[in-house]
Amino acid sequence: DIVYTDRMLGIGSQSSHRSWITVFQQMAAKQPKIVVGGHGQPANLAKATADTYDYLLFLRGAVQQLIDNDLGMEEIGRIDQSQFSYLKNYSQLKGKNAQRVYEELEWE
Structure with a gap:
């Protein structure tokens, strides 16, 4: 699934945030x-962008900042993702998503 609306996307082990950004x-x-996404209600492009693309870009930038400041994965909790707290499953997925992006960026 490329687009999630009204629900936080989950970046799993089979996913790549980089390719997700490119495909979006x-x-x-x-x-x-x-846009009829894989999860959530059909929406206009602005809504799809806000709930999917903007989150991916935000998370990539925030995690990259940790790495640039020589902070380890144990500092993931410092990332304030609250601007996306309106998305369903926010509490369950925010930490896992940040960890997955950290793992990917470590190898770039």
Whole structure:
């Protein structure tokens, strides 16, 4: 699934936030009027972008800042993801998502 609306996406071991960002950009370039995501209600592109793409970019940037400051994965909890707390499953997925992005960025 590329798009999640009203629900926090989960970056699992089979996922790559980098490719997710790229594929979302390719989809958005087609300028769809309505986006039917894998999870959540159909939405306009702005809503799909806010709930999926913006979250991925935010998380990538926040995790990269930790790495740039020589902070380890144990500091993931410092990342304030509260601007996305309106998404369902926020509490359950925010930490796991940050950890997964950290693991990916360590190898870039």
